[in-house]
Every structure is written in structure tokens, then in C-alpha cells.
Amino acid sequence: MGSKSSKRRKNKRTQIIEEQLRTDSLKKSQQIKVIVLGAGDSGKTTLLKQMKIVFQGGIPEHDKKFFRDTIRANIINNMLTLLRAAEDLDVHLSEENEKIAQFFFSSFIGDSDSLTETARDQVYQLWSDSQLKQVFEERSKFQIADQAGYFFDEVKRIADPDYIPTNQDILNCRIPTTGVNVVEFHLNNYHWQVVDVGGQRSERRKWIHHFDDVSVIIFVVALSEYNQRLFEDVSVNRMHESLSLFNKTTNSEYFRSKNCIILFNKLDLFARKIKEVPLNQYFPEYHGDNNVESGKEFFKQKFLTIGSNHQRHIFAHFTCAIDTEGMKLVLESVNLCIIENFLKDQGFV
Ligand SMILES: Nc1nc2c(ncn2[C@@H]2O[C@H](COP(=O)(O)OP(=O)(O)OP(=O)(O)O)[C@@H](O)[C@H]2O)c(=O)[nH]1
């Protein structure tokens, strides 16, 4: 009698465990993990912000306060960097603006997070100086963010005590990632987990901890960086760094047979830049015209040549990650492509 009931209990337990295993394996098979890789400043976190906006219903309110403080601090820091660049280039501002610049230097060094009324007026006044605007055109030499101009233009709105950042402000705000960001959402019956890591050199040794169970890599390249130098090592061209990073990671033992989506990002900046900064000054092997289409094709081929092998597919998209409408379409197409490849991997198609 005792042995019969213990057998029944055992059977029941086995049933429960088997059920659990089945559910777990179903869950696992419906979970898609994507890792977003690429060099620093290429637009990885911006992509995740768009995913929050598009798939999670927006940027959470509690994040907005954090962005507000960072945006204000960035305005002060970027203006300080711009004024230092003007000094380096020996550019003379008007007498009045020179005085403001000196005052700005003495008041804000070491106290960069206070966008006071005075600071707001000074930024506004300095940014109206055509000489300083010319210095801004040389920004890539001085590691001044492209987005600085957007925020200088908006300084009055941003200094308002009731200011709440808009999605566009948040998409333009630069905070280099340290550690890892994860966005999770449900879409098309799948549970998506998208992992964003820091792209600067010091961050890359942490990447390997997030490589398990990855279905697909999204590799982000900033097309506009072909004439820029690395923030962490000014002797290295950013596009060269991106090519060598792509080679090292996607051809590593972890990812050699994984499908990969390359997002050629910052297309808006690239389209403006290529008209003014000839591509072959930085890539002498380029013999095409200085137009957007030839330039896009040139870099696409460079990456495809490095990454192609017969075990996997590489898909390419050209993006402007701060443009939500455009990114909606790209994300839809990227997601469908990932699902299709995921099903193939699982042996369903
Ligand atoms: N104009 C323009 N700016 C962009 C685009 N994509 C990203 N940015 C801006 O570029 C900056 C860097 O973007 P992030 O998303 O922080 O770059 P990241 O790859 O996450 O950088 P790390 O965290 O350092 O690895 C931000 O200020 C973004 O607003 C784009 O397509 N066009």
C-alpha cells in the first residue's frame, strides 16, 4: 500500500517536472536574445531608446529626470570644449563675447551641472557668435559632439524650470555606456531580450559575459566617422577601428556561424559630410565620386568582405537612429529577418 502511494507520488512529481521542462524549453525556444555591438558613439544605445519608444510605449517618466540633468550638464561641458577649441585655433571672438567666455571659464569649471539663468544667457549669447559657429564646423578635431549644436539651439527651452525632455532630446543625448543596458519586450509571440554594451575600448572586455544564447548580432557602424579619431586614442581613425572590431568579434569562435545585421548608422551626418570631406582623403583606395550612394556602397562592401562566410548571412541597413519614423520601418524589417533566421536555426523552416 505504502509503496503504491509513494509510486503514485513519484509519478506525479515526474509529470510536474516534465511539464516544467516542456514549458521552459518552449519559453526558451520563444525567447530571442540579440546583442548590439559596435565601437563607442556609433548609436547602439540610441537604437535601444528607439526600441523603448516603439515597442515599450515610450521612455519611462523616471528616466526623463535623469536625461534632463545630463542634457543640461552636457550643454555646459560642450560649450567649455568649444571655447577651448576657439582658443586653440586662435579665433578671436567679439570683445563682449570674449569677456563672457572668460567669465564662463572661471564660473563653470568643476561645476558643470548647473544650467543657471546666467549660464543659459551666456550660452545663448556665445552661440550667436558667427566665429564660434565656424569653430563648431571643426568639431571632429576637438571631440565635440555633433549633437552639441542641437542643444545650444534649444538652450532657452532646456533651462526652463519646468523643462521635461522630449523624445527627440533624449535621442540626441549622449551618455557613453558603461556596463550593460537590456531592453525586453514581447512582439510577434516572442520574448525579445536586446543587450546593449559599451563600445569604448575599456568596456569591451565585459562583452564576453553576454555572449551566451545570442541568436543574432546587430553590429552598429557610424558611417560619418570616416574622418574622425577615437575618443580613447586620438591616433586611431574611427572607421578603421570599427572595421577591425567587426572582424575580431563577428569572426570569433562565438559568432563565426551567427547571422549578423549591420546597421550603417548616422546616414544623415554622412550625407552632409561626404559633400565637404572627400572620402579618399581618409580611404585612398576609394575611387568613387563623393556622393552618398557610392560612399554607402564602398563601406558596405568593405564590411561584407570581412564578414562573409558560407555559414551565415549578413544583412545590411542604412539608418538614422535618431529618426523614429524611419527607425520604425527598419526595426520591423530587422525583427522579421531575425524571426525568420531564428526559425531556420531551430529547424522549423
Ligand atoms: N545625427 C545623428 N546622431 C546620431 C545617430 N545615431 C546616434 N546619434 C547620436 O550619437 C551619439 C552617440 O550615440 P549612442 O547611442 O550613445 O552611441 P553608443 O554606440 O551607445 O556609444 P557607447 O555607449 O559609448 O558605446 C548620441 O548623441 C546620439 O544622439 C544618427 O543616426 N544621426
Ligand SMILES: [Mg+2]
Ligand atoms: Mg551606449
